[in-house]
Amino acid sequence: MINSIGRTRWAIAEGYIPKSSHGPEPEMTSHETVCLLNASEQDAHVQLTVYFSDRAPAGPYQITVPANRTKHIRFNDLKDPEIIPRGTDYASVIESDVPIVVQHTRLDSRQAANALLTTIAYADAE
């Protein structure tokens, strides 16, 4: 119903999965999420690369977002090629073969009162 919207190259400079959580899992587990929206008529093949302060990047992680669908991926759940370590600063770059929209969210439940943050990711000019 809509032509594609978005860009093909995105970045998130902030990244940090808290080590601890309060509340029922998995809903209240401390997590970082990358939200991907593919409003086009074609499946999006997405590659996610994770950068660290003191080692070479991890990835790329492969994610498919079907046409006209959204996927909210927890960094906590990424496993292939490797798990993202907890309590560690990271950043990420997201590349897609069709235009998508990317947003970053964290739920921090280290304390009984949880905290939230979000931002639309940085969309690179093309």
Add this chain to the structure above:
Amino acid sequence: MINSIGRTRWAIAEGYIPKSSHGPEPEMTSHETVCLLNASEQDAHVQLTVYFSDRAPAGPYQITVPANRTKHIRFNDLKDPEIIPRGTDYASVIESDVPIVVQHTRLDSRQAANALLTTIAYADAE
């Protein structure tokens, strides 16, 4: 007093209405809001489409934002053509016939201490 400001196509990749709330309704009900600003001299006719991870999109929802007015719409209150399910990942695309500005906010009151997030939505190039 101001000429129009903004764009006609916007997207929000994050969306999630928590299932539960604490505190007096409706002020403290967990909610997701899309804030629409129409600073032009013409009414804006807005179409909102909601995307999911596992089914076809819902909508379009029709919203009119009068000239020189703002409307803060809770996704919780959308009913026609259908209600947005709680506890479900979604994303949205917002299209208008005149330039508008779009911002996304959530109040999460699943816990007694509420949490807030916001971001300006993604504005598509034209």
Add this chain to the structure above:
Amino acid sequence: MINSIGRTRWAIAEGYIPKSSHGPEPEMTSHETVCLLNASEQDAHVQLTVYFSDRAPAGPYQITVPANRTKHIRFNDLKDPEIIPRGTDYASVIESDVPIVVQHTRLDSRQAANALLTTIAYADAE
């Protein structure tokens, strides 16, 4: 030390000053802030217009940000030409005669545990 950075027309679609607060004033008073950065060598003369859902806009409010300075203005403190009502949805447009950068922040202390949100405002193309 830096040439100017930013744009001259900005918008914030979200706006809401909670009616109540917890904690010591003024630090912990529920408030909405517009942060203005003028990194140029000239004073910036800023006009802020506030939009509502059900009445004509208020303003313009006149703010001067000196060269190489930042000003963080609480909407709570705006008085001339009129006070911003509490517990009311609003939005704002910010116009400057020199390029500036605009960011929006809220501290919500309606509950003992405060909540924060922020986003860079929408920068209009020129």
Add this chain to the structure above:
Amino acid sequence: MINSIGRTRWAIAEGYIPKSSHGPEPEMTSHETVCLLNASEQDAHVQLTVYFSDRAPAGPYQITVPANRTKHIRFNDLKDPEIIPRGTDYASVIESDVPIVVQHTRLDSRQAANALLTTIAYADAE
């Protein structure tokens, strides 16, 4: 694995390091962070300038972000040429010799229940 992504001039209009904290240091110390991602194959030499409401800017602070690395810098830890005062409004401009991506985060732990905010910084057109 990726060519560079980002811009060379960024700004953050909000800045404020709360004076007090709750919880174990340094993890739960109230802090403001600037997250820098350098996804290029060259080291990035970054200059950070801090603006205030009532005095001349501080800096530039010199930061190197190696090729294919991210650095999350707490404003709390900046010391050369001077410390950033607590409980004071500020803003910042970030300039790099290669394209980078910049994001701003605050953890506010003045109360036992912490609060978080984040936004991608303003990227200047080039």
